[in-house]
Amino acid sequence: MPVVAFPGTPGPAGERADRRASVAGAVEAFLDSLGAATTRIGYARTLARLTATAGPHHPVAGLDCDHYAAVMAAWDSAAPATWNRHLSALISFTTWAQRQDLVATNPARRLLRRKATHRGDRAIPAARLEKLFTDDRHPLRERLLWRLLYETAARADEILSLNVEDLDPEFRRARVRSKGGALDYVHWATATARLLPRLLNGRTAGPVFLADRRAPASGPRAPAAADICPTTGRGRLSYPRAEYLFKSASAELDPHRQGWTLHQLRHSALTHLAAAGRTAPELQAKSRHQHLSSLGRYVRLGEETSARITAEHDPAARRLLR
Incomplete structure (x- = not known):
């Protein structure tokens, strides 16, 4: 009825x-x-x-x-x-x-998209990344996050959204929700596999990367229940906070002293794989881009390749080898 x-x-x-x-x-x-x-x-x-x-x-x-x-x-x-x-x-x-018939006009009609300027090579040299990843002055949480982003070549929001239940340590992979809502797997290497158990410390549920403080239980800043660790009561680490910590930590190694962005870890991983001779389909499998044409801005060989070619064809270097 x-x-x-x-x-x-x-x-x-x-x-x-x-x-x-x-x-x-x-x-x-x-x-x-x-x-x-x-x-x-x-x-x-x-x-x-x-x-x-x-x-x-x-x-x-x-x-x-x-x-x-x-x-x-x-x-x-x-x-x-x-x-x-x-x-x-x-x-x-x-x-x-x-x-939904909630607004009759378009309040965004006067706002225009801005044309992105060419930034040159945004890949971070591998030697500087390794120095950053292994620097014990940085907390374990940060070093694991940076390493995981680089080894998986995943988007930062995908990794920060991970829960412990999404991890598959046996096969060194994690289930993420990609752009458009598709479920995919990202894969990590030995360095991440060694650090991950230390960060989890026996936790079996909740966000992988936790904020420094306990999450508020009520009020406008209270997070959703899914973003709170049931063991520690701490909330999920946010993108702005993770970005700030990475830029601050990497400023020392950045020649311009501005620090790098989390997205540059994904860019660097794909660029380094391309420089190592990986094919476009292999890079697509790693990055999970829908179209090969989208890989252009990520896999453009840049500074490191230029430096290597210059050194290999330096006439002075060839004379020393004789």
Whole structure:
């Protein structure tokens, strides 16, 4: 028998509509609609700023260009790729809201994507990476994360989203959710296999990489239950914190003293494999790109190859060998 709500008493559909009428409610509903955890985590950072800028109880129908401009102002001085990534989150949210008849206009219409500039070779020399990975001044958590990102050539958000249950130590692999929501495996080598048990220390569930402090149990900063370790009560290590720690630690080895990004570990791994003679299909299997054409910016042979070729064909070096 169908259940009919009394007049003035909202049913489930009415409750959902009321909840989505506010910015906070619409953002929550949009994030819940995303199937890929990595996409959800990435978009959540941008939309949290939208919620804070407009106010959680602001009507989502009242969002305008000024709200979106204020959100994007936080990344005015950021790299074009960073700007475009945050703008994509706003555009995706807006498209979803329009399909749900929550907004009538497009508040992102005045914002334009920025053209990415060519950055040259972004691969980190292997010798400097090895020095960073083996430096005992850095905590075990960081050294394992950096090593794992390099050996798997995975995206940083994929590795930071790992739970202990996703690991398969026997076959040195982990199950990750790639772009688009597909389930894939990434594989690591001996160095990671030796460090991983030390980090887990007997833990059998929860996030692999944990924050330094216990997660708050309530309030606006309380994480989802899936992002809390059942043994220690600590939350999942966030991308911004992991990025900050890597840039700070690598600044000493970076000739420009700016530090490197986590994404450069993936870029470096693929570039080094290409320099070692791996074929394009092999690189595609490692990187899990859908199309071979996407590998171009990652596997462009750069500084190390140039230095090796120069040294091998140095006339002075050839004279010394005689």
